[in-house]
Amino acid sequence: MISILKKTVAGLSKTRKKISAVFQGFAGKSYLTEVDLEFMEESLLGADIGWELTDLILNELENPHNKKLSLEGRFRNTVNTYLEGISNxxxxxxxxxxxxxxxxxxxxxxxxxxxxxxxxxxxxSLVAADTYRAAAVEQVKIWADRLRVQIIANEKSADPAAVAFDGVSSGLIQQKDRVIVDTSGRLHTSPNLMKELQKIYRVTTKLTSEVDVLITIDANTGQNGLQQAQEFNRYLPLSGVILTKMDGTARGGIAVQIMKTLKLPVYYLGVGEQVDDLIPFDLNHYLNGLISNETMVEHD
Ligand SMILES: Nc1nc2c(ncn2[C@@H]2O[C@H](COP(=O)(O)OP(=O)(O)OP(=O)(O)O)[C@@H](O)[C@H]2O)c(=O)[nH]1
Ligand SMILES: [Mg+2]
Known part of the structure; x- marks a missing residue:
């Protein structure tokens, strides 16, 4: 099986392109000149890492005080400090x-x-609690068949909270290790749909306190994704984020902004449409994915 590090590096290839090229160009240098810094600034902002962290990184790299550490090492340390206590x-x-x-x-x-x-x-077991889209239950069924996991659905029900309640209680009775509830897509600007989501959460937490809510954010949406999560969090307590479609964007630096702004961990990165295109998030692997060239991890 391909290692998580390799998958992270591969999944971040579009985001990495510029940042890693900048680092390769600085090989052997211990601090950066004005022109170098401009290159670095452009590549970091282009990747959506955000102004605040970009400034911190540039300040660190232009400062010749810490020549013993490589530029990559100082980059890593700056990001690690910036996200201290959040990324785990x-x-x-x-x-x-x-x-x-x-x-x-x-x-x-x-x-x-x-x-x-x-x-x-x-x-x-997978619970198909998207009762809005006709094809939604079918979509979960296809996945469940492929994965050989149980699906709990009720095509006759128009009440997603009832489906979630039945699905979770059935999973608990059967002593499943994990019950994953799929809900329908909704805009945070629609109070009724958001209240419905609160109801799904409420009925589920009546059955057990062992509940986590993860929000999927399309990495291509940048700042907009941040706002989506903030709004959802006003209605129900989010545990963390799944950042999807990282494979299709050069703006994968948004993961850092999400963690810092929302104070929520990123649990997974989606890097493709196949079932194994989901990587548990690891900050070190992620930073490798931003700065290394692919050959550097070949022997992992
Ligand atoms: N490239 C890529 N495509 C993805 C990824 N995750 C999901 N997709 C694709 O995005 C599209 C939408 O995915 P869905 O899982 O149906 O999205 P959803 O949030 O359930 O959609 P609704 O239920 O309609 O709100 C599909 O074509 C997926 O294959 C990813 O990480 N990378
Ligand atoms: Mg769906």
Whole structure:
């Protein structure tokens, strides 16, 4: 199996392109000139790492005080300090509810997470609580068949909270290790739909306190994704983020801004449409993915 580090590096290839080229160009230097710094600034901002961290990184790299450490080492240290206490995620609870706006990758991520846990030997069920889109239950069914995990659905019900309640209670009775609830896409600007999500959360937490809510954010949406998560968090307590479609964007630096601004960990990165295209987030691997060239991890 391909290692998580290799997958992270591959999944971040578009974001890495510029940043890693800048670092390669500085090989052997211990501090940067004005022109070097401009290159670096452009590449970091272009990757959506954000102004605040970009300034911190530039200040660190232009300062010749710490010549013993490589530029890469100083880059890593600056990001690590910036995200201290935020980037380490708690292990996920038994019940995982996926929320987010339309098309951000909830259903695909639900299936991918089911695949990950089931691969680790856990018994998993998928709950199809998207009662809005006609094809939504069918989509979960196809994944469940492919993954050979149980699906709990009720095509006759128009009440997603009822489906979630039935699905989670059935999973608990069957002593499943993990129950993953897929919900329909909704805009945070629609109070009724957000209240419905609160209801899904409320009925689920009546059954057990072991519940986590993850929001899927499409990495291509940049700052907009930050706002989506902030708004969802006003309605129900988010445990963390799944940053999807990282494979299609050069702006994967948004992961850092999400963690810093929302004070929420990124749990997973989605790096493709296949079931194993989901990587547990690891800050060190992620930073490798930003600055290294692919050959540097070939022997991992
Ligand atoms: N390239 C890429 N495509 C992805 C990723 N995650 C999801 N997709 C694709 O994005 C599209 C939407 O994914 P879904 O999982 O259906 O999104 P959703 O949030 O469940 O959509 P709604 O239920 O309609 O709100 C599909 O074509 C997925 O294959 C990813 O990490 N990378
Ligand atoms: Mg869906």
């Amino acid at each position: 995620a708690e292990p996920l609870n038994k019940i995982i509810i996926l929320v987010g706006i339309n098309g951000t990758g909830k259903t695909t991520s639900a299936a991918k997470i089911a695949g990950l846990f089931s691969h680790q030997g856990e018994s998993v």
